Structure formats: C-alpha cells, structure tokens
Amino acid sequence: MLTRRTVLAGMLASTAFPAALRAATEPYVLGTLFPMTGLLSELGSIYTAATALGLEHVAQDKRLSQPIVLKAQDSQSTPQGGAVGMSKLANVDRAPYVLVGLTGVAKAAEPIATRAKVVMVNGGGVGPDLAGLSPYFWNIIPLANQELPTAFSWMKRNEIRRVALIYLDDPLGNALRKGLQDGLPAIGAALVGEFSAAPSAQQFSAMIAKIRETKPDLVYVASYGTQQTQIFKQLRDNGITQPLMTYSVGGTPSVAALPESEGLLFTSQVADWDAKDPLTRRFVEGWRARHKDNPSTYAQNYYNAVLLYAQLIERLEKEGKPLNGDTLREGLATGTFDLVGGRARFSPSGAIDMPTQLNRVQNGKFEKVS
Amino acid sequence: MIAYLVNLATLIAIFGIAATSLNLLIGYAGIFSIAHAMFFGIGAYVAAQVALTFSADFLVAALAAAVAAAALSLCLALPALRVRGEYFVAASLGLQMMASTLFAEAHGFTGGVGGLVGIPPARILGFDVASPDAFLVLALACLALTLLAVRTLMRGSFGRSLMALRDSESAAEAFGKDVRALKTLAVVIGCFFVGIAGALFAFHMAFVNVESFTLEQSVVLMAMVIIGGAGTLTGPLVGVIALLSLPAALSFLPFIPSTQIGTVQQFIYGALMTLLMIFRPSGLVGLSRG
Numbered sequence: 001m002l003t004r005r006t007v008l009a010g011m012l013a014s015t016a017f018p019a020a021l022r023a024a025t026e027p028y029v030l031g032t033l034f035p036m037t038g039l040l041s042e043l044g045s046i047y048t049a050a051t052a053l054g055l056e057h058v059a060q061d062k063r064l065s066q067p068i069v070l071k072a073q074d075s076q077s078t079p080q081g082g083a084v085g086m087s088k089l090a091n092v093d094r095a096p097y098v099l100v101g102l103t104g105v106a107k108a109a110e111p112i113a114t115r116a117k118v119v120m121v122n123g124g125g126v127g128p129d130l131a132g133l134s135p136y137f138w139n140i141i142p143l144a145n146q147e148l149p150t151a152f153s154w155m156k157r158n159e160i161r162r163v164a165l166i167y168l169d170d171p172l173g174n175a176l177r178k179g180l181q182d183g184l185p186a187i188g189a190a191l192v193g194e195f196s197a198a199p200s201a202q203q204f205s206a207m208i209a210k211i212r213e214t215k216p217d218l219v220y221v222a223s224y225g226t227q228q229t230q231i232f233k234q235l236r237d238n239g240i241t242q243p244l245m246t247y248s249v250g251g252t253p254s255v256a257a258l259p260e261s262e263g264l265l266f267t268s269q270v271a272d273w274d275a276k277d278p279l280t281r282r283f284v285e286g287w288r289a290r291h292k293d294n295p296s297t298y299a300q301n302y303y304n305a306v307l308l309y310a311q312l313i314e315r316l317e318k319e320g321k322p323l324n325g326d327t328l329r330e331g332l333a334t335g336t337f338d339l340v341g342g343r344a345r346f347s348p349s350g351a352i353d354m355p356t357q358l359n360r361v362q363n364g365k366f367e368k369v370s
Numbered sequence: 371m372i373a374y375l376v377n378l379a380t381l382i383a384i385f386g387i388a389a390t391s392l393n394l395l396i397g398y399a400g401i402f403s404i405a406h407a408m409f410f411g412i413g414a415y416v417a418a419q420v421a422l423t424f425s426a427d428f429l430v431a432a433l434a435a436a437v438a439a440a441a442l443s444l445c446l447a448l449p450a451l452r453v454r455g456e457y458f459v460a461a462s463l464g465l466q467m468m469a470s471t472l473f474a475e476a477h478g479f480t481g482g483v484g485g486l487v488g489i490p491p492a493r494i495l496g497f498d499v500a501s502p503d504a505f506l507v508l509a510l511a512c513l514a515l516t517l518l519a520v521r522t523l524m525r526g527s528f529g530r531s532l533m534a535l536r537d538s539e540s541a542a543e544a545f546g547k548d549v550r551a552l553k554t555l556a557v558v559i560g561c562f563f564v565g566i567a568g569a570l571f572a573f574h575m576a577f578v579n580v581e582s583f584t585l586e587q588s589v590v591l592m593a594m595v596i597i598g599g600a601g602t603l604t605g606p607l608v609g610v611i612a613l614l615s616l617p618a619a620l621s622f623l624p625f626i627p628s629t630q631i632g633t634v635q636q637f638i639y640g641a642l643m644t645l646l647m648i649f650r651p652s653g654l655v656g657l658s659r660g
Contacts, residue, residue, distance in 0.1 A: 036632020044632065073621060074632030079485075079582050083575055084378065084614075088621060091373035104581045107487055111576040112377070129484055169475065170483035199474050199483055199580075
C-alpha cells in the first residue's frame, strides 16, 4: 500500500541515489604541474611520459575501485604560471595529489596547495631547500646532498685527492659546495678550487683556465639545463681530460647525447635497468617499448610517484578512509612503499630515503658503475 | 571554481596596475622601456623584506616598495633619458639584464635564485587581509586608485605635455617643454605605481624570486599594453585580461589531450595573438575607439 511515508522515503532515496552513485563512480584525480613549454620543456616531456606510463600500468592492474584521471597544467616554467596552474588543479579540478618539478614553480605553488591541503610530490627538483617546504610537500627524488655519500665512496676507492668544483650560485649549487667542503676531508681529499657561475653565464673559458692551474683529479659540476651541457663541452674543448662528475641531472637525455659527456660520472637513486624485480622489469620494458630507449631517473621518479599514489589510494580504500590531503599525508609519513629502485620510506622532512648509485655515460647511454 | 577565479582576478588586478604604469611611459610619453619588470621586482623584493623583517602591514610595505622603485628609477632614468627612441630601448635592455643578474646574486636582499619564501600574510592597520577575497578587494582598490591617478594626471597639463612629447619630441622642445624633466617624471611616476604592483605580487604569491622579473616578464607587460591599446586608459587593462585569461580559458578546452596541453595551448595562444595584431594593430581598445 502506498503510504505518505513510503512516498517521502522514495523521494528521499531518489534524491540521494544520484549522489551516492556519483560518489561511487567519481574517478580519482591526479594533477601535474610540469614545464611543458619553454626552455625546460624537455624535462616536462619526460615527466609527462613517465606519468602516462604509470597511469597505464595502474589501470591495467585494476586494483583500485575507481580509475585515476590525469589533469595536467603547464607551469610555463614560471612561478606565476605555477601559482595559476596549482590554483586550477586545487580549486577546479579538485586534485588532492599533484606532481611538480621545478624548484621556483614548486615554491610559488606551495602556499596555494598548502591552503587547499593538496599533497605536492616533487620528482625533479633536488635543491636541499625543498626539504620541509610544507607539511604537504614531499620529495620522491633524493635531494642532491643525499647523493654525495655515493660519490665520496667512489672517490675514495679511486684515490681522488684533488677536486675542483664549478657550481651554480643557487641553493642547489651552494648545498653541494658545502657538502663537498664537509665530506671530502673525511676521505683524504680536498676542494682545490671553487668556481661560482651566475645562472645566465654561458662562457667558462677563463674559469676553465684557472681550473687547469689547480691540477684537479676530478671536476665536479653542480649546474643544470643548457648551462650544464655548455660547461661539459667547454671543459673538454679547453683540454680538461680528468673525470667529470655531477649529481642526478646527469641522467637527462640531452647530457648523454653530448659527445663531450662521454665518461661523465653522476649519482642518482638506484636505477638498475637490468634488475630482475617485477616492478623494474615492467617499467623498463614499458618505457623501452614506447620510447625505444632506456628511461632516465626522472622518468623513474614520476613513474614511482604514480605508483605511490595508487598504493596510497589502495590502503585508504582498504581502511575505509576518505581520500584527501590529510589522509594522503598521513599515509606518506607512516608507510613504506614498493617502488622502482627498491622499497622506500620518507623522512619527517618529506625527503625520500632511497638507496643511491653511481652511473657513467658510455656510448651515449647510461650505465651503472657502483 | 570561485577560488580559482578569485586568484586569477587578483593577478589581473596586479598586472593591471603594472601595465597601466607602463602605459604611462609607452602610451603617453612614448618611452619604450623594456626594463619595467626590473622595477616590478624592486617593489616586490622591498615589500617582501619589509614584511619579513619589519612589518606585514601592506600600507607600509607598499609605500616602501613604491618609493624604492621610484627612487631607483630616478637614478637610472636620468642618464638613460639622454638618449631617445631605439637607443632608449637598448639602454633599458641593459638595465633589465643587469637587474636580473643582481636579483640572482644579491643573496642577502633577494635570497638569490632560491628567492624569498614565507612572506607573511598582509595586514592593514591591524586588520587581516590575507584571505583571497579580502586580498582581491585590496588589489582592486589599488587598481582603481591607479587608474584614477593616471586619468587625473593625463587630463591635466602634465598629461598633455607628455602626449606632445610622444607625438614630436622636437616640437615639444621648441614650444619650451622641459623634455628631460617631463620624461624623468613620467618614469618616476610609472615606477612608483609598478612598485605598488610588486608589493601586491609579493604578498599574493608569498614567494618571490628572480624568475618573475626577467626580460620575458618585461616583454609580456609591453605586450599587454600594446594588445590592449597603448595611450588609452582601459587598453592596458583589457590587454591584461586578454593575456592572462586566454591561457586559463584554453586549459578548459576538453579536446586538448592532457599530455599535450602545453604545446597546444601555446600554439593556439600564439596564433590568436598574431591574428589579433594583424587585424587590430592598434590594440583592442584602440580600434574600438575608431
């Protein structure tokens, strides 16, 4: 019998049903704020390709109740572009988890993300000033100073005693300089020359002449982008035959493509493309199939960032918790995660604790040294 | 969505002030400066330092920023204004390049390439104006005051003298106008207002570094003035709205694949700008005025 109560209950159910249905079918949102145009668009392309591969593999696994959709914003490599992009991702696309890359962009986007409780994951910037930027800011790439112990081990084994340094005068360059100043004496070595380069500098002949006078056993370069490749080229053109070393930026394809980079040593998180574990095999084979080449460590980071998101969502689904910035942050702080390169966890300052290795550029490719 | 639009509107108001101030130079005085981002940066850094070390009161920080930008423009404008036309463009290019280097190297004041982080939220006479809505109102109020000031100035003898200077410097000089004094004053007033825009920018972003004050930013500001319509009051504002809203609007186009969004956006953006300049060379407002 149709009573008034039944009609009311039916009306309530009919209004609630679409909302319940919508909630159950709404996909998870992953935001990206990458430099997709401008001078650093090469990096943005790598980040984007790795993110797409990660999403494809997560979708194949079907371990989440809803799919993850990508919402991309071009940061245009500028802080202002980063702020506008993050505002759209946080306030319009409602992305609770956003991948970022460049230091300046990340710092400009951070206040907006923190206000909206959006977790930011950096896989490209390695400046130590990115540690502890905000409770919602996490680094899935070891910061540059975390890579130095691996470099020191190799230097000690190879009896490197005299190191000359060319560093970009920014937080990254200065942190590496301090790390070398502090760490070299412990292995019986010393910095015999420290040469600062302005961000816009492209000519280093005079600097290199001074470096030759210091008779170094090794030249460490702490720069990035086109300036970095110019330094490598001009070092070799001006007769520096000693080994060259840098941090994880050495894994950029444009560096490997440079003939003068042959033999370049660089540290990075563990990136053994011949490793037998299923996660690494799937990533490397997927990348090779699509790009006909080995991945870079940046690709590994952003692929890992997607796996990390999927693992966090999976845990939240199992625990019946909502997906938001706070629950994601809690999961990041307390969990350990299976990623390409090994099992990882994060420090309280938001930096990933991951094993690192030394690599060499050989015939235009990267290979593990130790 | 509202929060996104408020953020965009705040940036439009800030860049509206910056473009209006540049219009004073380009549109009214005929001084083609491509160092305007430098003074925008000086305003931002001074306001950030005042907020970080002394007081987060916007009025104090903005006044300091405006005075610093105006004073420095005076030091730099006096020798540079001895030249005219394309030579001034070259001189201002040199200043802009020098400023970018100084911004990157003066660690104690600018924080170097890493910039200044943690700029405290703005307050006015003890009242909190940090919320996005309140800050938008503040930025719009500053924009309205700037437009009012420029309108008043340009309708007086100073404005007419500037426009005479723009149309023919030699003729203005022949009529007894003190060309150097007028030009210097135009630069100082323009930089005073862009200093305020810089202060708003610093408080809004809560972070400033050299990447926001490069030559590219100067070129974008100039494009805002020219696309909107140089020498008109509303032209620069229309240019700012067009240049800031267009990329934002393009990001809503559903047919652009996520992985190609940057490239496609830039292509459409560039094509629209080119078409605009071909069919409306005097700017959006310039043409509508006939």
